[in-house]
Amino acid sequence: MIADVRQHLAAAPFEPFSIITSSGHRYQVASPDHAGVHPRGSRVVVWFDDDSSVTLAALHIVAIEKNGSGTNGSA
Secondary structure: OHHHHHHHHHOOOOOOEEEEEOOOOEEEEOOHHHEEEOOOOOEEEEEOOOOOEEEEEHHHEEEEEEOOOOOOOEO
């Protein structure tokens, strides 16, 4: 899934997407600047507009979905 996250972040043009975890949480990535992948691919950090962030272990990322909205946050 990390390769998929990297591919979505590098897409041109960028399309907002959500990262879904094994717990069922959804984290929206509104722009390429809102997420980053650890160089070893072990974690993904998602930053939100309220200056908060979440670090996701690669093993817990179960799906990625494109979404049309430009909002971000967790559900």
